[in-house]
Amino acid sequence: MNFELTILGTGSATPVLTRNNTAHYLLIKHKGYLIDCGEGTQFELLRNKIGASWIKYIFITHLHGDHYFGLIGLISTMTMHRRTEDLYIFGPKGLSEILTLQFQHSGTWLNFKIHFVETETEKHYLLFENEDVTVHTIPLVHRVPCCGFLFKEKSRKRNIIKELKPQDITVEQIKALKNSEDLVNEDGTILYSFEKYTTPAPNIISYAFCSDTKFHEPIIDIIRGVDYLYHEATFLHELLPRATQTNHSTAKQAGEIAKAAQVGQLIIGHFSSRYKDVSPLLEEAQTVFPNTILAEDGLVLKFTNLVNEPVLE
């Protein structure tokens, strides 16, 4: 069991030396998921000792440069590292064409297959699932087509209690018990009751990534009860007109979304370059939603279940 987030960049469009462009790396049960990939992300992966080869899935919210200009470089590096494993890229219309044109002009022949999946950014739907997680889109409102992503672990298995030794039971029997099935003898009597020999499955963990967007209440129903919500907070609320004009959110608005959606913890980021000190943004969000933290470049968060209620679809 693990669900770990590494924040690689917390800046917004105008580059500053103190904050990198947006990229979040999720490690869920030994598989790597990258959300957004601003310019320089591959260097931040290096800096954070995350192998490019660990990334199996890449999710791009929208085609503004601070969210995807690093993707072509990352893929080129994967090629140079002789990657052979398939790569899945989810992103808006245009992304595949942009990458393909550049491979063509650089004479790049990929050693691995890229599966491009075009996101329907205006629709909330199940975009992807594997044995570990589901990923739903979260329609956002920005200057270009944009959607966030809701990562949700699949139901976990029950845990076998320590008293039951491996020599007493087969692998198949363990699986059955973990799936809440009793093991019965040939005569139908119970050999091992799952209730006796397992403990309840831990609650699942969920993470919603929402950047970039103007204040948009329809996302509340989608992200209700998530354990962790990353929501952009580009501006202080005193700059609400600027936020509205540029289709971004204020820290207060991020707090309001988190409060209304009853999330476990709010992480704010995508700070305007005008804020050298971002603590006022934190304070503003906390006035509405106290359990808010600041995204920081290089911050690693080991996620745990915070909200016991199951996440609503």
Added chain:
Amino acid sequence: MNFELTILGTGSATPVLTRNNTAHYLLIKHKGYLIDCGEGTQFELLRNKIGASWIKYIFITHLHGDHYFGLIGLISTMTMHRRTEDLYIFGPKGLSEILTLQFQHSGTWLNFKIHFVETETEKHYLLFENEDVTVHTIPLVHRVPCCGFLFKEKSRKRNIIKELKPQDITVEQIKALKNSEDLVNEDGTILYSFEKYTTPAPNIISYAFCSDTKFHEPIIDIIRGVDYLYHEATFLHELLPRATQTNHSTAKQAGEIAKAAQVGQLIIGHFSSRYKDVSPLLEEAQTVFPNTILAEDGLVLKFTNLVNEPVLE
């Protein structure tokens, strides 16, 4: 009079944290010229306190990512900074299409005009000139179309001697003297002789940028007698087969080019990520051409005239 180089990146294709991707910033008489623009160049400009707005001309050698992936981000930033001044971009076929496609999908409307000039990479010709410099192409041999650039100051003017005071002479007369013209009285007698009232023009400075290329002797005639030669030296000569296979040069080969071309100083760079310590590359080049230095990220070189012979065309 100034001609100054800032080296922004010295790495090769595989990213390392100790060396950035290729980009050289030239400041020639208060105008900025950028040669190549690998991923992250805009951050290196910030780090070296070079304003993106100072760049008037951008020269891209070829379409491998470590030489141009940073260009789209730099231009996007220029737009965000509300640039209005025209920008000139010189590069191989495909560059304009790659940039335009990305502007389109990001909904970017430039506030300034970009003049794209497609380079004929296989031909040595005058690509560009303004009042200060000429820039010729240097055909290189690489895996994709690639050319280097030869920057050469235009002939300098003679300098007026201090004894001649501004009140004695008009601006037009000063220009004439600096252009080696005598000032004559109405009766044809000499008022001021240019030889008496001016000192000879200083020698011009020239800089040749050659990356990426395999060892390619035809460039020698083009770069003969330049004051400064930047030549790639991706590998030590013990890896000559690898250099040949990948169309790169060894440090020894870079030295041989510099020696044959009788340049003033050789600067080597574009080091393979395998070399943590690049001093053996320097030593190797110096065995052939002693006046060699290592390119270093952030190194600033104030160029002076080193080779008194005029540069041959």
